[in-house]
Amino acid sequence: MLISIDTPREVIEGIGRACNRCGHCCRYGSGVLIDDDLPRIAAFLRLTEEELKSRYLEEIEKFNTTLFRPRLIRNREGKHELPYGRCIFWSEKGGCTIHPVKPLQCRIVNCSIHGHDILKWFDLRFFVNPQDPESIRQYAVYLEFNDPLPGGRIEELIKDRERLERILSYEILARDRLVLK
Ligand code: SF4
Ligand code: SF4
Known part of the structure; x- marks a missing residue:
């Protein structure tokens, strides 16, 4: 199946069910929250959204967009903390402790042949922001080393x-900030 930027979310969620929950991904990272993931997880854990953020979540920035993901219990190598680690919601005994309400990225990204494209789909839908010139510039750099999805x-x-040329040449710096020459 060819995944494009326009592939509906229901289709992507269907492909995501291919995960058999072995936990490998959860031992090395966590999935990003979007839309109503935050209130759903907060309600499941009987926390306020602020409590959920401060106790269990951390920010992740990509393409100049900041979202939340479950905090990582980062692995260490001697004195150094590594950038990856176990999701705070992962339990070796019980698996994902928020499975019924886990974040969208956890529900869709998997190790099937579509996994890489689903990750690109997620980035395009939720991290790359065409309204934000800096987001577009960072995405342009990414595309120097990666193929885009169709669309x-x-x-x-x-x-x-x-407008694109002015963004890429830094003539337009931010959403409404022009550099006048
Ligand atoms: S929220 Fe659950 S599925 Fe997602 S990374 Fe954490 S343990 Fe894994
Ligand atoms: S996506 Fe694959 S590696 Fe990750 S938890 Fe699911 S089955 Fe395991």
Whole structure:
């Protein structure tokens, strides 16, 4: 199946069910929350959203967009903390302790042949922000080393060629901040 930026979320969620919950992913990272994941997880744990954030979540920034994910219990190598580690909600005895309400990224990204494209789909839907020039610049750098999904080329995200050139040349710095020459 060919996954594109327009592949509906229900289809992606269907493919995501291929995960057999071995826990490998959960021992080395955690999945990003979007939309109503935060209130759903907070209600499941009987916490306020602020309590959930402060006790169990951390921020992750990608393409100049910041979202939340479950905090990582980071592995160490001697004195050094490594950038990856176990999801705070992972239990070696019981698996994912928030399984019924786990974040969207946990529900869809998996180790099937589609896993890599689903990760790109998630990034395009939730991290790459066409309204944010810096997000577009960072995505442009990413595309120097990675193939886009169909519909995910930079020219397809910003159809106004002149605006795109001004963004990439830093003539437009932020959403509403122009550099006047
Ligand atoms: S929330 Fe659950 S499924 Fe997601 S990374 Fe943590 S333990 Fe794994
Ligand atoms: S996506 Fe694959 S590796 Fe990750 S937990 Fe599921 S089965 Fe294991």
